[in-house]
Amino acid sequence: MSTNKIVLAYSGGLDTSVILKWLANEYGCPVIAYSADIGQKEDWDAVRAKGLATGAEKVIISDLREEFVRDYIFPAFRANAIYEGAYLLGTSLARPLIAKEQVRIAIAEGADAVSHGATGKGNDQVRFELSYMALNPKLTIIAPWRIWDLNSRQKLVEFAKAHNIPVPVTKKNPYSSDENLLHISFEGGILEDPWNEPDEDMFKLTVSPEKAPDTPTYIEIDFEQGTPVAIDGERLGPVALMSKLNSLGGANGIGRLDMVENRFVGMKSRGVYETPGGTILRAAHRDLETITLDREVLNIRDSLVPRYSQLIYNGFWFSPEMRLLQRTMDDAQTTVNGTVRLKLYKGNCIPVGRKSANSLYSESFATFEEDEVYNQADATGFIRLNALRLRIQAHQRMK
Structure with a gap:
């Protein structure tokens, strides 16, 4: 044909x-x-x-660029997508x-x-x-x-x-790379031996943690229904927001990853990644969820993250199961509104404060001081009921 x-x-x-x-x-x-x-x-x-x-x-x-951040990066980060516990799926x-x-x-x-x-x-x-x-x-x-x-x-x-196609005369890089607004990846060449440490001059988006500032950087990120909308109180569009997070993360040595992953086609592959803004964004988003999501909703949603992430990694973005999971992930985000304060320091991204009008955290319930809302004696029956099956098994063993 x-x-x-x-x-x-x-x-x-x-x-x-x-x-x-x-x-x-x-x-x-x-x-x-x-x-x-x-x-x-x-x-x-x-x-x-x-x-x-x-x-x-x-x-x-x-x-x-705008569509990439708005319709691909942000939806994936609302779902806390991560492949094999480490890769933030930039490519x-x-x-x-x-x-x-x-x-x-x-x-x-x-x-x-x-x-x-x-x-x-x-x-x-x-x-x-x-x-x-x-x-x-x-x-x-x-x-x-x-x-x-x-x-x-x-x-x-x-x-x-x-065919008179210009061929670069510069020395060939000992690896291949792929870059976008979320990350840059490196693979192949000298990285094919997983024992080899990457050369420091390979990295493009981040300084090494050793060379990062000795003074921590504090930032605040605002979220609306799980989507980041502002940094330090300044509302930013998707591209500007990701660019600023990349700059902040890169300057503080945040977002480097060296891993061996399982390719969909069946082989293992070693990849090195820089994802400065995405690393910050995921840490902030997960932290805000700790005060805004119901425990059981959080547990069910987290159980779906590996499958959701695998679908992205394997190329099934336009599948019906992906659409189903995205609706589920987004539905869980309706209460994920608020602000997270983070400390960026020498490769570390540390949440140090969080607040939300939708917070399920109650100081009056959680306090170790005297309170009038929780009868500690109620815990006795709660524990005994949860221990019932354990007690029955113990009695059987003791016969």
Whole structure:
């Protein structure tokens, strides 16, 4: 079946530049190079120029920063999403948004195929393609890394030189990275040995905790229904708020993570992450929930977090089960309103105060001083009833 036009998720790097030319040659049809601005530091004029010079019919650069924070980061953080107890899902959350915009462009431009630069070993191929299929199953999906014979960096470089595609002359980074408004990730190369400590000069968003200020930074974050809306009393839009938290966290050495995770495709992978703003945001949000959520609601919601996070990691953002869980998570957030005060100090993010008009905490009940609202003698019957099954088992053993 012939292809009339392809939309490629394009970064301007060596891989997607080669893919752009390869697609045009292999399929003999126009290729649109599409780049998503989700907060990475990039020279977009250079990306556009390179895409056109490499043979793209058109280069489309979409500013998705606001949507990324508002509709992907904030919903996930309302649910306290975290994968395998550590990873805050920075790349996982970005992929469905990039794919969604790619599908929109394909429809608008009359394209019948979409393509990406993800390899056949990683998670991103799954995230992109599950999103494509969920949003428009009629589109043909082209995954060059799974079908071509350019299976080494040397072959990519040779192809690029043969087709006059500029190849960076600087020394190749000993790892690959992915950056957006939530995080930056590093993997591959020297990091493939999990015993190797990352070089300090690798990190981009955070100072090392050892070099962070000797004086702590105090901040306050306001939440409305689980969504952050202000820092130190100043209301900020989603992008401005995340940017400020990233700056505050980075300056105090907060948000570094080094872990070995389980990829959806079945292998283990070592990744190093910097998530300064997200680390602060999650600590603050969880702390506010301690005074605003009912105990049993909190327990049930927390039991769903691993499944919710796994769905994001595995690429099922647009699935019906994800929609169900998101509604559940958001429904639990209606009372999560208030302010959390945090101390940022040398890699640590420490909640030190919290207040809310919806607080379920009562000093009159919790005090160790004399009170008139709690009869401590009532605890005797409470304990004996809860111990009944234990007492019965003990009697059986003693017979």
